Amino acid sequence: xxxxxxxxxxxxxxxxxxMDAVRILPLLCAVLxxxxxxxxxNGTEQSEPTSLSHAIGYVFIVWAVGxxxxxxxxxxxxxxxxxxxxxxxxxxx
Amino acid sequence: xxxxxxxxxxxxxxxAGLFLVAFLAERAALRGRxxxxxxxxxxxxxxxxxxxxxxxxxxxxxYAARSGLEYVTIYLGPTLVMIGWWWVLRRLVRIGRxxxxxxxxxxxxxxxxxxxxxxxxxxxxxxxxxxxxxxxQLQSVTLSVSIFAADDVSSMQSGDLNDYAAFWVAxxxxxxxxxxxxxxxxxxxRHHGVVIAVAVEAVVKxxxxxxxxxxxxxxxxxxxxxxxxxxxASPIGTWQTGGGRWSALIVLSAAAFVCLPRMFQVLxxxxxxxRHLQIASWAFPIYLxxxxxxxxPIAVIGLELMPTGANPDLYxxxxxxxxxxSGLAMLVFLGGFSSATSMVIVATxxxxxxxxxxxxxxxxxQLSARGAQQSGDVRAVVIRARRLSILLIISLGYLxxxxxxxxxxxxxxxxxxxxxxxxxxPALLGGIFWRGATRTGAVAGLAAxxxxxxxTMLLPSFGPDGALPAAVFEQGLFGVSQLRPRALxxxxxxxxxVHAVWWSLSLNTLLxxxxxxFSFPTPLERLQGAQFVNVFDRSSRHAxxxxxxxxxxxxxxxxxxxxxxxPEAQAFxxxxxxxxxxxxxxxxxxxxxxxxxxxxxxASVGAATANAMIGQIIGGQAISVEELMAxxxxxxxxxxxxxxxxLKSRQLAETAHELSRANExxxxxxxxxxxxxxxxxxxxxxxxxxxxxxxxxxxxxxxxSDVDKTRYASIIHSETIRLTRLLDDxxxxxxxxxxxxxxxxxxxxxxxILEQAVTTAQASSAREFDIRRQVANEDVxxxxxxxxxxxxxxxxxxxxxxxxxxxxxxxxIAVRREAENVIVAFTDNGSGIPADGETVVFEKFVRLGxxxxxxxxxxxxxxxxxxxxxxxAISYVPLEKGGRFEVRLSSGHAGKExxxxxxx
Numbered sequence: 001x002x003x004x005x006x007x008x009x010x011x012x013x014x015x016x017x018x019m020d021a022v023r024i025l026p027l028l029c030a031v032l033x034x035x036x037x038x039x040x041x042n043g044t045e046q047s048e049p050t051s052l053s054h055a056i057g058y059v060f061i062v063w064a065v066g067x068x069x070x071x072x073x074x075x076x077x078x079x080x081x082x083x084x085x086x087x088x089x090x091x092x093x
Numbered sequence: 094x095x096x097x098x099x100x101x102x103x104x105x106x107x108x109a110g111l112f113l114v115a116f117l118a119e120r121a122a123l124r125g126r127x128x129x130x131x132x133x134x135x136x137x138x139x140x141x142x143x144x145x146x147x148x149x150x151x152x153x154x155x156y157a158a159r160s161g162l163e164y165v166t167i168y169l170g171p172t173l174v175m176i177g178w179w180w181v182l183r184r185l186v187r188i189g190r191x192x193x194x195x196x197x198x199x200x201x202x203x204x205x206x207x208x209x210x211x212x213x214x215x216x217x218x219x220x221x222x223x224x225x226x227x228x229x230q231l232q233s234v235t236l237s238v239s240i241f242a243a244d245d246v247s248s249m250q251s252g253d254l255n256d257y258a259a260f261w262v263a264x265x266x267x268x269x270x271x272x273x274x275x276x277x278x279x280x281x282x283r284h285h286g287v288v289i290a291v292a293v294e295a296v297v298k299x300x301x302x303x304x305x306x307x308x309x310x311x312x313x314x315x316x317x318x319x320x321x322x323x324x325x326a327s328p329i330g331t332w333q334t335g336g337g338r339w340s341a342l343i344v345l346s347a348a349a350f351v352c353l354p355r356m357f358q359v360l361x362x363x364x365x366x367x368r369h370l371q372i373a374s375w376a377f378p379i380y381l382x383x384x385x386x387x388x389x390p391i392a393v394i395g396l397e398l399m400p401t402g403a404n405p406d407l408y409x410x411x412x413x414x415x416x417x418x419s420g421l422a423m424l425v426f427l428g429g430f431s432s433a434t435s436m437v438i439v440a441t442x443x444x445x446x447x448x449x450x451x452x453x454x455x456x457x458x459q460l461s462a463r464g465a466q467q468s469g470d471v472r473a474v475v476i477r478a479r480r481l482s483i484l485l486i487i488s489l490g491y492l493x494x495x496x497x498x499x500x501x502x503x504x505x506x507x508x509x510x511x512x513x514x515x516x517x518x519p520a521l522l523g524g525i526f527w528r529g530a531t532r533t534g535a536v537a538g539l540a541a542x543x544x545x546x547x548x549t550m551l552l553p554s555f556g557p558d559g560a561l562p563a564a565v566f567e568q569g570l571f572g573v574s575q576l577r578p579r580a581l582x583x584x585x586x587x588x589x590x591v592h593a594v595w596w597s598l599s600l601n602t603l604l605x606x607x608x609x610x611f612s613f614p615t616p617l618e619r620l621q622g623a624q625f626v627n628v629f630d631r632s633s634r635h636a637x638x639x640x641x642x643x644x645x646x647x648x649x650x651x652x653x654x655x656x657x658x659x660p661e662a663q664a665f666x667x668x669x670x671x672x673x674x675x676x677x678x679x680x681x682x683x684x685x686x687x688x689x690x691x692x693x694x695x696a697s698v699g700a701a702t703a704n705a706m707i708g709q710i711i712g713g714q715a716i717s718v719e720e721l722m723a724x725x726x727x728x729x730x731x732x733x734x735x736x737x738x739x740l741k742s743r744q745l746a747e748t749a750h751e752l753s754r755a756n757e758x759x760x761x762x763x764x765x766x767x768x769x770x771x772x773x774x775x776x777x778x779x780x781x782x783x784x785x786x787x788x789x790x791x792x793x794x795x796x797x798s799d800v801d802k803t804r805y806a807s808i809i810h811s812e813t814i815r816l817t818r819l820l821d822d823x824x825x826x827x828x829x830x831x832x833x834x835x836x837x838x839x840x841x842x843x844x845x846i847l848e849q850a851v852t853t854a855q856a857s858s859a860r861e862f863d864i865r866r867q868v869a870n871e872d873v874x875x876x877x878x879x880x881x882x883x884x885x886x887x888x889x890x891x892x893x894x895x896x897x898x899x900x901x902x903x904x905x906i907a908v909r910r911e912a913e914n915v916i917v918a919f920t921d922n923g924s925g926i927p928a929d930g931e932t933v934v935f936e937k938f939v940r941l942g943x944x945x946x947x948x949x950x951x952x953x954x955x956x957x958x959x960x961x962x963x964x965x966a967i968s969y970v971p972l973e974k975g976g977r978f979e980v981r982l983s984s985g986h987a988g989k990e991x992x993x994x995x996x997x
Contacts, residue, residue, distance in 0.1 A: 019179070022179050023177075023179055023180065025176055025177075026173050026174075026176045026177030026180065027177075029172070029173055029176055030173055030343075033169050033173070033343065034339070034340045034343055037332075037334070037339055038339065038340065040332050041332070049331040049332050049333070050331065050332035051325045051330060051331060051332070052161055052162060052324050052325060052327075052329060052330045052331060052332065052389065053321045053324045053325050053330075054332075055162050055332045056162060056324070056389055059162065059165055059169070060382065060386070063169075063172065063378070063382050064382065066172070066176055066378065067176075067375050067378045067379055067382065068375075070175075070176050070374055070375040070378070071375035074371050074372065074374065074375055077371070078368075078371070
């Protein structure tokens with residue numbers, strides 16, 4: 001049974017870290033969207049409630065950054081995927 | 094002003110256009126053209142937009158006008174799911190492709206042992222959950238029509254008009270779905286016409302909403318800065334959402350995005366390429382962002398411009414109308430119409446597949462006497478079942494709309510629907526991530542979640558004295574205040590939506606996990622569980638245990654022809670036969686083949702039905718020991734097993750090796766024994782022959798002289814002595830080798846023994862010999878059998894005296910100590926032992942070189958035996974000039990008397 005080697009060459013290493021980023025990104029977005037707005041004052045406390053334009057700005061900026069990051073990661077993974085496929089289609093000895 | 098007639102005309106033209114597009118797409122796909130578009134990631138992404146229904150198109154603005162930014166949670170949840178594609182969607186898509194899944198009910202049923210009970214439960218829950226949603230689409234279309242028709246209502250009652258509109262929209266949708274949704278039976282084949290029409294509608298609704306947004310921001314409000322200040326000044330200008338509700342809605346929408354039958358249809362079933370999912374992971378969030386971008390500005394301007402009584406759900410339409418933008422209003426109407434129709438079409442398609450596969454087909458199988466073997470085209474039955482289901486579902490939506498009277502905010506209805514389908518989530522996620530999930534657990538969880546959802550969300554939505562009497566709201570079920578539908582277990586502080594979602598999902602999950610832990614799955618469940626959870630693990634793909642006979646293969650062929658269609662079934666069988674290397678014959682009914690056939694059938698009629706149909710022909714599914722072992726494996730067990738196997742086989746190999754070595758040795762020993770006997774016979778025969786000859790002469794020759802007599806008698810005597818010595822030696826050796834020798838160990842001095850040996854040896858030899866000794870070194874005290882040791886030394890010295898071939902023979906006897914050992918070396922100046930004799934010199938009957946010796950060749954063999962018995966070693970050391978025998982006496986024999994040495 002072939003085992004994955006303990007240490008990888010640079011390219012595979014980079015690819016693995018990209019996949020780590022793909023996995024972590026949704027969790028980061030979830031924290032920014034679900035946890036942070038819960039801390040905004042909503043008028044029930046003493047302090048002035050957050051203005052709607054401010055809230056919209058925050059939510060949509062996180063949204064846009066999340067999309068750009070996902071697209072960027074996809075782009076990097078895709079080019080590596082193609083390379084992998086080319087390697088895998090070669091006949092194996 | 095847009096008249097009703099114009100509206101209807103535009104609407105008909107639009108619908109005709111959609112039919113045309115769908116028709117062209119079907120034709121292009123049939124001719125194998127247009128794949129670049131039909132199978133592109135763009136179309137896949139756009140087809141996902143059926144998530145944004147009329148609820149989004151009209152309802153989001155209404156939602157925002159009522160609750161501020163909260164509407165955006167409905168789009169943040171799916172965005173999280175898409176960005177997190179790697180976690181859940183990637184797995185679902187792979188499983189969907191590997192198992193030829195046809196719907197969310199099919200997936201759950203297939204995972205839990207192809208259980209039809211689960212499939213029926215999920216289907217029923219989906220139909221109940223989605224029906225209000227379909228009604229909502231009809232409601233939104235009729236609402237929008239009623240806005241345009243405000244001027245024409247004189248001609249007919251407004252209520253009648255609404256019913257008319259709803260009826261005709263429902264009828265039109267039914268026709269479209271019937272025409273393009275039931276063309277092919279295989280649910281895994283894309284409905285190209287539907288998908289392309291959905292994609293076109295996705296573009297129309299996005300463009301319409303963006304156009305209204307741009308018009309509102311730059312046409313009405315006067316730019317971005319102005320819009321922002323108006324937003325903050327509006328009644329919804331501050332952040333009001335409570336944290337609990339905000340997070341709960343994000344979770345709920347994320348769950349619904351995965352579980353909604355229509356989303357499952359486009360996400361998983363219609364997916365052609367896993368890479369499309371990766372592209373949609375960022376492309377679809379862009380769509381969601383764009384569609385929710387202008388919602389708040391439209392809501393805020395609507396609140397400003399429209400009279401207080403106006404329905405905020407229709408701001409998208411009424412703002413352009415109030416500003417005299419008839420063209421824009423028409424575009425908006427088409428956008429809303431698109432959102433509603435695309436949702437209804439895909440939702441109906443998904444639900445009808447579920448209904449026909451999981452309810453109608455099993456019933457038909459049960460009712461028809463001979464089941465799957467009955468004659469006739471099953472395809473017609475399936476297609477008819479699917480068409481009937483489509484009509485039934487759309488009718489249900491229409492009836493719900495009529496019954497509910499089209500009242501209530503769109504957003505509220507949508508959330509109820511979300512809450513219903515979100516109940517699939519624990520079973521779905523548990524099924525694909527946890528091998529311990531069982532069918533019983535899934536049934537318990539789904540049932541509990543569904544009951545709680547009905548009681549806390551669906552039934553209360555009809556209002557007090559609607560579905561539930563007002564008394565239940567206030568005092569709880571049966572007067573138990575712990576069971577109030579909006580305050581279960583006395584928890585009153587929660588928002589009703591959060592309350593319902595929290596209780597239904599948490600009880601669902603809790604029961605699912607608990608019952609799963611304490612129940613035991615069937616073999617098929619465990620097999621399917623392993624295949625689902627380890628879908629990315631290549632080693633987990635193994636054949637299932639169908640075992641069919643050649644005779645049953647024909648029945649399988651007949652059945653497949655009726656489900657897949659004759660040409661398709663024949664092509665499939667031909668392919669399989671080719672794979673098995675059987676050209677021009679039907680394939681052998683191997684387990685692999687039957688499993689492939691089951692998958693193929695499952696794509697048309699669902700896993701549970703396909704399993705049941707094949708089961709009817711072949712009989713029970715036999716799951717072999719190997720498969721169960723693979724189920725039980727956790728792959729570590731397989732590893733352990735194989736390593737055990739490896740160990741065993743290594744042990745076996747070692748044993749075999751040892752056996753063959755022992756055999757070799759035995760053969761050698763047997764040869765040795767043979768040669769030993771031959772030697773003995775030979776050694777005995779030579780003296781015997783001379784004794785016999787001379788005794789015959791003495792007996793038969795009367796006239797022998799006395800001298801001759803004496804000579805012959807002495808020859809006989811000496812030969813007898815030789816015989817006796819030989820026999821003595823043999824006996825001695827036998828005793829030594831047998832280990833029966835008793836040693837008489839005493840404290841002796843090495844010098845005395847050497848002295849005795851040299852004297853004895855010299856006495857029996859006539860040769861002049863120069864024997865050198867180092868008397869000083871010889872003073873060593875030993876505990877050993879002195880007589881035996883002397884025997885060895887005599888032998889060695891005699892040998893030297895006998896065989897040393899030097900002109901002036903010399904023997905050097907040296908004693909030295911090496912660590913604890915005493916070494917006695919006998920070195921002569923002869924030519925030594927020839928190289929080829931060195932290894933055998935201590936063997937029995939070995940006589941080297943010149944044959945003049947009278948020994949039997951047992952001397953050195955006896956020496957070796959004695960020294961070994963005494964705990965030492967004897968060896969021959971070849972020198973450049975001469976040879977040397979070394980006797981190594983082990984340490985214990987030297988020095989002080991040690992009682993244990995007596996045991997030697």
